[in-house]
Amino acid sequence: MQHALPLTEQTIAARLERLPYSRWHVRITVILGVAIFFDSFDSLAIAYVLPVIIRDWSIAPEKVGALLSVANFGQAVGAFAFGWIAERLGRVPAVRITIALYAVMSFACAFAQSYDQLFWFRFVEGIGLGGEIPVASSYISEILRAQRRGSSFLAYQMIFPVGLLGAALAGAAVVPSFGWRWMFIIGAVPALIALVLRHFCPESPRWLACKGRLREADEVVTHIERIVSHNGAQPLPPLPHINARPAASKTRLRELFAGHYARRTLLVWVLWASSYIVSYGLQGWIPTLYREIYHLSLQQSLNYAVAAPLGSVLGSLICVFLIDRIGRRYWFIGAFLLAAVSLIGLWAIGARTALGMLLGYGFLSMWLGSINMSIFLYTAEIYPTRMRALGVSWASFWLRVAATVGPLVVGFALPRYGISGVFLIFSIFALTGGMAAIFMVETR
Numbered sequence: 001m002q003h004a005l006p007l008t009e010q011t012i013a014a015r016l017e018r019l020p021y022s023r024w025h026v027r028i029t030v031i032l033g034v035a036i037f038f039d040s041f042d043s044l045a046i047a048y049v050l051p052v053i054i055r056d057w058s059i060a061p062e063k064v065g066a067l068l069s070v071a072n073f074g075q076a077v078g079a080f081a082f083g084w085i086a087e088r089l090g091r092v093p094a095v096r097i098t099i100a101l102y103a104v105m106s107f108a109c110a111f112a113q114s115y116d117q118l119f120w121f122r123f124v125e126g127i128g129l130g131g132e133i134p135v136a137s138s139y140i141s142e143i144l145r146a147q148r149r150g151s152s153f154l155a156y157q158m159i160f161p162v163g164l165l166g167a168a169l170a171g172a173a174v175v176p177s178f179g180w181r182w183m184f185i186i187g188a189v190p191a192l193i194a195l196v197l198r199h200f201c202p203e204s205p206r207w208l209a210c211k212g213r214l215r216e217a218d219e220v221v222t223h224i225e226r227i228v229s230h231n232g233a234q235p236l237p238p239l240p241h242i243n244a245r246p247a248a249s250k251t252r253l254r255e256l257f258a259g260h261y262a263r264r265t266l267l268v269w270v271l272w273a274s275s276y277i278v279s280y281g282l283q284g285w286i287p288t289l290y291r292e293i294y295h296l297s298l299q300q301s302l303n304y305a306v307a308a309p310l311g312s313v314l315g316s317l318i319c320v321f322l323i324d325r326i327g328r329r330y331w332f333i334g335a336f337l338l339a340a341v342s343l344i345g346l347w348a349i350g351a352r353t354a355l356g357m358l359l360g361y362g363f364l365s366m367w368l369g370s371i372n373m374s375i376f377l378y379t380a381e382i383y384p385t386r387m388r389a390l391g392v393s394w395a396s397f398w399l400r401v402a403a404t405v406g407p408l409v410v411g412f413a414l415p416r417y418g419i420s421g422v423f424l425i426f427s428i429f430a431l432t433g434g435m436a437a438i439f440m441v442e443t444r
Contacts, residue, residue: 074126083393
């Protein structure tokens with residue numbers, strides 16, 4: 001397919017922008033969506049394993065927080081390392097490596113014979129989990145057209161809370177009947193996805209173009225155009241105008257702090273940290289809290305724990321339908337404030353009973369889930385292609401730092417201030433996120 005316009009980074013972007021949403025986009029989204037599903041599944045599987053192994057292996061309370069946090073620390077390492085790898089080797093090779101890594105290590109976790117073995121297997125698994133999401137999110141953002149990118153991208157991101165719900169349902173069904181090891185065996189399924197990624201998912205044309213590999217970018221876009229147009233049977237829309245910007249041959253970390261990007265970078269770091277210190281601080285503990293604090297049976301504890309990811313899915317669905325209309329800024333302000341109200345309510349009255357905990361934490365999960373899903377979209381939108389993966393990955397790095405600290409906060413505060421005190425502490429972080437959201441740049 002020949003094009004009269006000169007081959008530049010701008011014309012590559014324009015040709016992608018004119019493509020109507022098609023079965024090709026659906027196929028790519030489904031393939032990476034399955035990987036995202038199991039990423040979230042694997043990240044939460046440990047929560048539904050803990051109520052069993054705490055008693056089987058006589059794990060002390062202080063070690064519970066460490067076991068939850070070590071995978072998150074590994075994810076911080078993975079987010080940093082694979083953001084760099086994705087900028088240099090490409091989006092698709094980086095995603096393939098991360099998927100293979102976390103799938104193989106999930107299988108290894110299934111055969112752990114001690115706390116120490118599971119501890120280190122989870123750390124290495126976390127490296128893959130932390131690297132996959134930001135790189136895959138950057139890739140999806142780059143193949144979608146700007147028009148209605150918000151709702152399309154968030155529909156893809158919806159798979160993450162669905163994966164959390166899948167982990168909860170699997171935990172309630174599998175752990176009491178077949179044992180905890182099967183949770184990790186299920187999590188190894190994505191190893192098959194890594195094998196097919198290279199065949200079905202081409203490299204990001206925007207990334208190729210911004211690296212000066214224009215001929216390769218042209219070949220990829222031409223192939224996509226043929227698929228979408230059914231070999232020319234359906235004419236494509238005219239090329240939209242894309243403003244030309246000077247290209248950068250190499251992305252450097254200091255660009256994240258240059259000019260107006262410095263304010264954006266620091267702001268999203270606060271947003272990511274504020275949201276995820278609450279989310280990851282609590283979600284890994286929830287089944288154990290039902291078991292140890294409210295003295296429910298194993299089956300009851302796992303059943304009650306399903307309410308949180310169910311609330312997350314509901315809140316994420318609401319976000320998908322409304323965020324393009326409301327705008328990113330107002331959604332984040334409202335969601336953070338509602339999360340803070342939920343936490344204060346749990347501190348005041350909700351955490352006194354298991355049922356109050358179920359209702360209050362389910363409501364909280366609605367708003368945290370919507371923030372955690374849409375923050376990938378917002379972060380990808382505030383950076384240009386040449387630094388998008390780096391910007392998202394560094395923001396995700398702070399997510400993992402917060403996720404590492406969060407479970408330790410619970411482990412420290414629970415014996416000193418009780419479950420109500422834990423919620424009061426986390427309400428401070430939610431309020432901080434809401435205040436920071438006031439200064440967001442609207443990308444709608």
